[in-house]
Amino acid sequence: MRMSPARRALARAWNTPRAVVAMTTTTTTTTTTSAPGGWGARWSSAPVVAAIARAGPRGGFERAFGRSFGASARARECALKATVAAQIPKTNERLRAIKKAHGDQSVGEVTVNMVMGGMRGITGMMYETSLLDAEEGIRFRGYTIPELRERLPKASGGGDEPLPEGIMWLMLTGEIPSDAQVRALTEELATRGEVPRAVFDVLDALPKNTHPMTQLSAALLAMQPESKFAKAYQEGVHKTKIWEHAFEDSMDIIARLPAVCAAIYRRTFKDGKLIAADSSLDWAGNFAHMMGHDSDAVKELMRLYMTIHVDHEGGNVSAHTTHLVGSALSDPYLSLVAGLNGLAGPLHGLANQEVLKWLNETREKVGDDASNEQLTQFVWDTLKSGRVVPGYGHGVLRKTDPRYTCQREFALKHLPNDPMFKLVGKLFEVVPGVLTETGKVKNPWPNVDAHSGVLLQYYGITEENFYTVLFGASRAIGVLSQLTLSRASGYPIERPKSVTSEWIENKFGKVQA
Ligand code: NMX
Numbered sequence: 445m446r447m448s449p450a451r452r453a454l455a456r457a458w459n460t461p462r463a464v465v466a467m468t469t470t471t472t473t474t475t476t477t478s479a480p481g482g483w484g485a486r487w488s489s490a491p492v493v494a495a496i497a498r499a500g501p502r503g504g505f506e507r508a509f510g511r512s513f514g515a516s517a518r519a520r521e522c523a524l525k526a527t528v529a530a531q532i533p534k535t536n537e538r539l540r541a542i543k544k545a546h547g548d549q550s551v552g553e554v555t556v557n558m559v560m561g562g563m564r565g566i567t568g569m570m571y572e573t574s575l576l577d578a579e580e581g582i583r584f585r586g587y588t589i590p591e592l593r594e595r596l597p598k599a600s601g602g603g604d605e606p607l608p609e610g611i612m613w614l615m616l617t618g619e620i621p622s623d624a625q626v627r628a629l630t631e632e633l634a635t636r637g638e639v640p641r642a643v644f645d646v647l648d649a650l651p652k653n654t655h656p657m658t659q660l661s662a663a664l665l666a667m668q669p670e671s672k673f674a675k676a677y678q679e680g681v682h683k684t685k686i687w688e689h690a691f692e693d694s695m696d697i698i699a700r701l702p703a704v705c706a707a708i709y710r711r712t713f714k715d716g717k718l719i720a721a722d723s724s725l726d727w728a729g730n731f732a733h734m735m736g737h738d739s740d741a742v743k744e745l746m747r748l749y750m751t752i753h754v755d756h757e758g759g760n761v762s763a764h765t766t767h768l769v770g771s772a773l774s775d776p777y778l779s780l781v782a783g784l785n786g787l788a789g790p791l792h793g794l795a796n797q798e799v800l801k802w803l804n805e806t807r808e809k810v811g812d813d814a815s816n817e818q819l820t821q822f823v824w825d826t827l828k829s830g831r832v833v834p835g836y837g838h839g840v841l842r843k844t845d846p847r848y849t850c851q852r853e854f855a856l857k858h859l860p861n862d863p864m865f866k867l868v869g870k871l872f873e874v875v876p877g878v879l880t881e882t883g884k885v886k887n888p889w890p891n892v893d894a895h896s897g898v899l900l901q902y903y904g905i906t907e908e909n910f911y912t913v914l915f916g917a918s919r920a921i922g923v924l925s926q927l928t929l930s931r932a933s934g935y936p937i938e939r940p941k942s943v944t945s946e947w948i949e950n951k952f953g954k955v956q957a
Pocket residue numbers: 564790791792793795827831832833834835836837838839840879884885886887891892893
């Protein structure tokens with residue numbers, strides 16, 4: 445790759461890896477000629493280079509990055525919005541008919557245990573994008589994970605794992621997309637990928653030791669003033685049209701997440717220098733690339749990871765919170781941030797971070813050749829210290845999570861001899877027994893988080909505090925898809941009834957404590 449003297453000087457001044465500047469050069473050509481948008485579009489315009497030059501060596505990546513997004517690329521529309529729009533009248537007609545036919549049927553009894561037990565087991569909301577069976581695990585629009593790994597389109601370079609753009613299409617339409625539909629969606633996301641400067645100003649203002657989930661939350665809130673949904677509402681949009689603006693915001697957010705998350709990763713754990721997008725890549729492949737993890741294997745892992753974390757029906761904390769906040773007609777930025785803040789809890793999405801820490805702790809304590817007895821003792825020690833065993837248990841599932849199983853399959857194929865993978869396998873032999881012995885854990889089997897960190901660390905993504913950000917980027921696809929559908933069908937504001945403990949006693953009898 446030949447660089448002009450000016451660009452060579454720029455690279456030296458910034459200590460920028462040659463490839464980054466070269467990438468900018470390449471994509472400039474791409475965008476200004478025949479290329480259909482592409483991930484590089486927003487990185488490639490002349491203002492990008494000019495902005496980098498203006499910011500100078502002490503300018504900070506965020507300022508240079510932010511300033512480069514004056515002119516917005518024109519979004520090329522794929523057929524996704526039109527497909528959703530075409531389905532809405534029929535969907536709504538069907539929902540009205542269901543209500544008319546079955547509106548008075550009971551879906552279950554609510555006991556005091558349920559009211560006092562985190563609403564476990566109460567069926568209380570409608571959520572179309574996925575459904576969880578306690579024994580079988582998740583189905584996305586009726587498809588299991590193995591079915592989707594088989595049927596969803598793959599990367600054009602010949603990948604084996606599904607593209608998350610495919611599951612996004614599926615979430616929104618209920619249909620498995622064709623290769624061409626997915627490629628067009630990738631292109632549309634690329635043209636929407638400009639990240640507003642405010643995001644980098646906000647990140648810049650946060651101490652580097654701010655948890656990456658807090659950074660993500662702040663970064664997304666910094667984009668909220670751009671909400672097309674909020675603007676349309678203020679302008680008096682008709683309620684039957686508001687879903688279009690939810691769709692627009694959702695597409696913008698999903699398109700920008702790789703750049704935003706990669707920026708958080710690079711400022712927190714690396715040298716702070718951003719890596720330009722690669723217009724030849726898909727959404728997840730480009731995400732890995734912008735983080736600085738460029739092997740084909742990592743890109744494949746990211747495609748799988750971003751596909752399987754996308755949704756887990758509606759009652760989990762992140763989905764439910766997004767749904768609840770969205771039901772007040774808070775815009776998609778506000779709603780998603782609310783959900784992500786729930787994902788940041790250690791009993792939910794942050795468990796993936798906790799698992800890696802705990803695995804490292806286990807290894808430190810008992811070494812790589814620990815016997816089952818030693819591991820059993822270590823698990824008991826964890827419980828006796830008043831902590832949970834991260835990565836095990838579930839609010840609904842009562843069997844091994846199929847998302848765990850598919851990650852294990854990935855590991856068996858790509859990293860069968862990794863000591864951390866072996867440890868995960870050994871723990872599977874002892875943890876369920878210990879948890880069962882406690883007599884209180886309803887599901888002693890591993891969940892999705894028991895495995896994900898081990899795959900990431902194998903490929904050099906060892907910064908476990910970042911793991912929940914990856915979960916969040918994927919979950920955004922699921923919850924924003926449902927948010928769009930909820931607005932399209934005019935779901936009402938959510939407002940369940942609560943009661944006091946006194947109300948319970950008044951109704952069922954006073955108790956002696
Ligand atoms: N380690 C220790 N204790 C556990 C575990 C575990 N892995 N799982 C459940 N328990 C305890 C639970 O804390 C509760 O104890 P207590 O009565 O003293 O409060 C008791 O067992 C009954 O809980 P369950 O009804 O089995 O589980 P619940 O539905 O309340 O909670 C989880 C579900 C997922 C919060 C719980 O299993 C847990 O804390 N797991 C570890 C954290 C984790 O892996 N979370 C990730 C879930 C998946 N995700 O990505 O969100």
